Amino acid sequence: MAAEHAGLYGGIEAGGTKFVCCLGTGPDDLRAEVRFPTTTPEETLGRAVAFFRAAGAAGPASIGVACFGPVDLDPASATYGHITTTPKPGWAGTDVVGFLRSALDVPVGFDTDVNGAALGEARWGAGRGLDPFVYLTVGTGIGGGAIVNGAPLHGLVHPEMGHVRVRHDRGLDPFPGGCPFHGDCLEGLASGPAMAQRWGAPAQTLPAGHPAWELEASYLAELLAGLVCTLSPRRIVLGGGVMAGPGLFGMIRRRTRELLAGYVSSPAVTDRIDDYIVPPGLGGRSGRLGALALAQAAVTSAG
Known part of the structure; x- marks a missing residue:
């Protein structure tokens, strides 16, 4: 999928209250977007996967996740891509990156929600x-x-x-x-x-x-x-x-x-x-656009 759709990316703004998923390349090219409440890990991540699968042949080359935490960002760690000591019931220990990689078979960029928003603002905003x-x-x-x-x-x-x-x-x-x-x-x-x-x-x-x-x-x-x-x-x-x-x-x-x-x-x-x-220069879109930037970086590092 990454080679076939190298110009289109998926972003997930993964919040403790709601998830926002989008498909596009940047603030002037958001082709689809959906939001839904954060419930159990299986249901919530499953809905994110369903959103990207629904794009079919126009699906993303990679996914970026700007995630609530705390999270493990050390690529050398056995729990890289996991949510760690969150007080969010049911989410401690969730392997966010592993779930998405397994389901979608694309590179996954991963960072905190605020690092993602910072990246979005640095790329396109204030x-x-x-x-x-x-x-x-x-x-x-x-x-x-x-x-x-x-x-x-x-x-x-x-x-x-x-x-x-x-x-x-x-x-x-x-x-x-x-x-x-x-x-x-x-x-x-x-x-x-x-x-x-x-x-x-x-x-x-x-x-x-x-x-x-x-x-x-x-x-x-x-x-x-x-x-x-x-x-x-x-x-x-x-x-x-x-x-x-x-x-x-x-x-x-x-x-x-x-x-x-x-x-x-x-x-x-x-x-x-x-x-x-x-x-913010991007208003309420900083997080999801930052997730797109994480997806772009994931393709570069995977290549």
């Missing part, structure tokens, strides 16, 4: 021509992907930017945090579920001027200031449902600059921070 570049998502969880030297950053495992520790003033914010592993890490304090637990209402229902938004901005700015000082990205993109909060971008930009306290003298931060901390 990160084009910028390296290093960071994409963060703030929603049901908090995660981050970094593009360094043109590729997603991997290491001992993959970056877990949502689980870094941030300053937590319990006098100001007595909420203990909602992360089942770390309590008051960033995700435990600032994800959508953490906001709902703290304030007793979903984040999207909290109005402008609610104290939730300044607190949220302060926590997220802690991470952004740390990333500026460590990875020194040329731009940071913030996506995810929580980022639709009223005035949140402006508050985060202001607080990030305050935390840096003039130490980082780049005009990108001191003068043009509105163009430095930005929403």
Whole structure:
């Protein structure tokens, strides 16, 4: 199949809540797309396989998967392509890559959901021509992907930017945090579920001027200031449902600059921070388009 259909790729944005599968070559050429809820591994991955098989002779040369995790990205590992310690019931230990390779007999590119979104933004969106570049998502969880030297950053495992520790003033914010592993890490304090637990209402229902938004901005700015000082990205993109909060971008930009306290003298931060901390250029399509980019890379490495 890979040799016969070398110009067409399949992408899977594999989320803990829903899967989005697409067929195409890029943002201007998406020929088919389907979405469905994430249920059991067998049912959900089976529906993805059925989508690509339905394309028949126009099927993809390769598949890219931008997957919720944590996942094993080490090609030398016996569990490469598996989901590991996820709290998603029934999914820990799932061999995503093996299932798709066996069913479709094509190369499979595999990375985290946020690394996939970062790759999509770097290829076609707000990160084009910028390296290093960071994409963060703030929603049901908090995660981050970094593009360094043109590729997603991997290491001992993959970056877990949502689980870094941030300053937590319990006098100001007595909420203990909602992360089942770390309590008051960033995700435990600032994800959508953490906001709902703290304030007793979903984040999207909290109005402008609610104290939730300044607190949220302060926590997220802690991470952004740390990333500026460590990875020194040329731009940071913030996506995810929580980022639709009223005035949140402006508050985060202001607080990030305050935390840096003039130490980082780049005009990108001191003068043009509105163009430095930005929403996704691809809107809600970053993940699935990043999955297409992973599919393209899989063909290259297989060849």
